[in-house]
Amino acid sequence: xxxxxLERMGQTLRDQLPATGSGERGWIPxxxxxxxxxxxxxxxxxxxxxxxxxxxxxxxxxxxxxxxQHGMKVLVVERDPMYSRASTVLSVGGIRQQFSxxxxxxxxxxxxxxxxNINEHLGVPNEPPIDIQFQPSGYLFLASPQGAAALxxxxxxxxxxxxxxxxxxxxxxxxxxxxxxxxxxxxxxxGLEDEGWFDPWTLLNAFRRKAKSLGVQSCSGEVRAFxxxxxxxxxxxxxxxxxxxxxxxxxxxxxxxxxxxxIVVNAAGAWAGKLLEADGLPRGLxxxxxxxxxxxxxxxxxxxxxxxxxxxxxxxxxxxxxxxRDGFAGNYLGGMSPSEVSPRSPLRSFTxxxxxxxxxxxxxxxxxxxxxDLSVDHDYFQEQVWPRLARRVPAFESLRVRxxxxxYYDYNTFDQNGVLGPHPRLENLFLAAGxxxxxxxxxxxxxxxxxxLVIKGRYETLDLRRLGWDRLVEGxxxxxxxxx
Numbered sequence: 209x210x211x212x213x214l215e216r217m218g219q220t221l222r223d224q225l226p227a228t229g230s231g232e233r234g235w236i237p238x239x240x241x242x243x244x245x246x247x248x249x250x251x252x253x254x255x256x257x258x259x260x261x262x263x264x265x266x267x268x269x270x271x272x273x274x275x276x277q278h279g280m281k282v283l284v285v286e287r288d289p290m291y292s293r294a295s296t297v298l299s300v301g302g303i304r305q306q307f308s309x310x311x312x313x314x315x316x317x318x319x320x321x322x323x324x325n326i327n328e329h330l331g332v333p334n335e336p337p338i339d340i341q342f343q344p345s346g347y348l349f350l351a352s353p354q355g356a357a358a359l360x361x362x363x364x365x366x367x368x369x370x371x372x373x374x375x376x377x378x379x380x381x382x383x384x385x386x387x388x389x390x391x392x393x394x395x396x397x398x399g400l401e402d403e404g405w406f407d408p409w410t411l412l413n414a415f416r417r418k419a420k421s422l423g424v425q426s427c428s429g430e431v432r433a434f435x436x437x438x439x440x441x442x443x444x445x446x447x448x449x450x451x452x453x454x455x456x457x458x459x460x461x462x463x464x465x466x467x468x469x470x471i472v473v474n475a476a477g478a479w480a481g482k483l484l485e486a487d488g489l490p491r492g493l494x495x496x497x498x499x500x501x502x503x504x505x506x507x508x509x510x511x512x513x514x515x516x517x518x519x520x521x522x523x524x525x526x527x528x529x530x531x532x533r534d535g536f537a538g539n540y541l542g543g544m545s546p547s548e549v550s551p552r553s554p555l556r557s558f559t560x561x562x563x564x565x566x567x568x569x570x571x572x573x574x575x576x577x578x579x580x581d582l583s584v585d586h587d588y589f590q591e592q593v594w595p596r597l598a599r600r601v602p603a604f605e606s607l608r609v610r611x612x613x614x615x616y617y618d619y620n621t622f623d624q625n626g627v628l629g630p631h632p633r634l635e636n637l638f639l640a641a642g643x644x645x646x647x648x649x650x651x652x653x654x655x656x657x658x659x660x661l662v663i664k665g666r667y668e669t670l671d672l673r674r675l676g677w678d679r680l681v682e683g684x685x686x687x688x689x690x691x692x
Contacts, residue, residue, distance in 0.1 A: 246427045246456045249468040250283035252662065253454050254475055255431045255483060257286025259296040260640050260647050261475035262415035263655025269422035271663050279423060283467065285456055287430035293582060295477050296412050296648055298615025300507055300532065300541050301405040302522050303649035304347040305371035306397060308362045308689040309625065312646065313369040314670050315653035320402035322652040330414040332421045338414045340406040345533065346399040348521040356394035362689060363397045372400040387516045389600055393526065405522060405532055408648055429456040434488035448633045449493055471662055473638045478502035478616040480641035493633040496680050500642040503619035504577040506543050508589045512607040513538040529596035530692055539610065544593050546576050582614040617645045623685030626650065628657055629676035638662060645692060
């Protein structure tokens with residue numbers, strides 16, 4: 209009883225103290241930062257504490273092997289510790305096998321296996337088991353008559369890569385999902401396993417918690433400058449350079465901490481391109497520029513008691529609109545990326561071949577949302593998304609909007625695929641960004657791939673060489689037709 213009384217008294221005292229900025233109880237003296245300062249040095253600095261960055265950090269510690277006795281020093285730097293603008297936690301959490309690029313299918317298969325056995329990988333002793341709340345409902349892609357042949361060929365390719373995908377005729381589609389209006393649908397593809405959605409926040413926290421248990425350090429701050437070997441060279445300039453220090457600026461301060469490092473991993477997501485424009489990096493060595501920029505995407509939530517119900521898959525319409533079930537009470541999440549068209553170029557070469565936009569629904573490239581903030585254009589749902597949804601799912605004519613939010617794609621304007629691997633001229637810089645909406649689902653595979661390059665100098669699990677910088681230098685995009 210005495211122990212319980214003391215515990216209650218202690219809790220009462222803790223409750224009287226102000227909360228820290230991190231949301232945890234405890235008093236922080238005014239003028240100080242709740243997170244520790246960066247160390248003076250680290251073997252590897254990972255810039256970006258989203259799910260890809262923490263995956264890289266986790267795999268570095270797992271793969272270091274016998275080097276663990278010396279303890280590889282890995283530092284993760286995140287400028288937004290509350291993750292208020294992070295792509296990871298603002299996504300809808302989908303995972304699918306239905307891509308048209310071999311590397312994307314292989315990464316999805318690896319990630320699905322990883323998530324299926326997540327507690328074997330990311331479980332921490334004496335901590336509760338991880339439940340990512342996976343909903344195995346599969347992806348359903350619809351194709352118009354113009355896109356039918358492309359979808360059928362893509363499905364055959366997916367099957368050859370080991371994905372379990374079936375094709376449905378309009379009659380079969382209607383029988384399985386009677387709530388769908390199958391007008392102008394020629395064929396559909398449906399994932400039979402390892403597809404669905406899960407909770408992004410849980411996966412991010414699981415990677416973070418496990419990595420820290422293995423000795424990874426983290427700090428809040430923004431990398432705004434570098435010191436490289438080229439900063440001390442006299443002409444003639446070298447064709448390459450090494451990063452020697454990163455300058456980590458403290459939150460809400462002009463103060464910075466230089467961190468000496470051997471390796472830098474750019475996992476800065478939507479700001480990965482901007483990072484390579486930072487002070488101290490030789491402009492001539494950063495060519496071609498990294499074509500990754502933030503693109504704002506809206507997610508809308510609505511209620512519809514007469515909607516698809518428990519049979520609802522992750523649904524992708526021929527128009528590009530998408531939705532999925534959100535729980536079990538008639539709630540749904542969905543949205544649509546702006547169509548990539550302009551008066552001079554009606555369809556980009558890597559627009560999904562089985563998404564044929566109807567003329568009355570076409571948007572211009574100029575309607576790409578302003579990424580300077582995360583405000584939501586509610587008219588976009590009323591004027592663009594809802595008409596598509598109601599046309600395909602008549603029950604949605606009576607839906608009631610519940611809420612909305614916006615998040616960022618780390619959008620690769622070159623070909624909408626991730627850029628992985630070493631920089632061609634900055635010798636100790638590695639990239640893991642530009643996934644254009646599928647970084648969350650590919651994070652386990654991408655993190656391992658980059659860690660293999662750093663530690664072993666080669667890919668071992670998956671051959672992802674085609675996702676490297678060479679295609680940017682040579683101007684040869686990797687076409688992915690299954691971008692949502």
